[in-house]
Amino acid sequence: MRLDGDDIAGMSARRIWRRGVGRTFQVSAAFHSMTVLENVQAALLSHGRKLSQLWRPAAGYFRDEAMQLLEQVGMASQAQRACGVLAYGDIKRVELAMALSNAPRLLLMDEPTAGMATRERNELMALTRRLVSERGMSVLFTEHSMDVVFAFADRIIVLARGKLIADGDADLIRRDPLVREVYFGSGATFERSGGGKP
Structure with missing residues (x-):
């Protein structure tokens, strides 16, 4: 696995993050007992960016x-x-803001629309x-909703049981x-090609 030509296989998540990679998760990563603002502040704080004024109240950090x-x-x-009272779609927006907290050059999204209505x-x-x-x-995202894939992906890589079976734009796929x-x-x-059922 390479990023900008460098092998990142086995590299820690922290080191990969420092190279400009952010990510969202399929399962909610937000703290539901905290406010929307506090969740994003926590994401910024966790990166240790420009943390110098330790005397400031916690609520003021990166506001x-x-x-x-x-x-x-x-x-x-x-x-x-x-966050615990938000609609599911709004929680996903909060998590997107959290993922953007390190200004990523590459954003990884794991099933970003899972469990969401079409709208x-x-x-x-x-x-x-x-x-x-x-x-x-x-953005590199995994997704099982084909309507989302065809509507929003510039390049589509199709896997079945871990095997690459197609690579191209929506029309080609x-x-x-x-x-x-x-x-x-x-x-x-x-099955005839030897891959088995998906």
């Missing part, structure tokens, strides 16, 4: 930076609400695409006979 991130994901108006899925991915454009970062068999048909073609 401005946290609010800027919440503005970017459309959650500034809910900054003082506890929420589209809104989250449209927001992500806007942030990609504004921040000049790249839609037309790929093996992908159609494996994901939309009986899987007979993939």
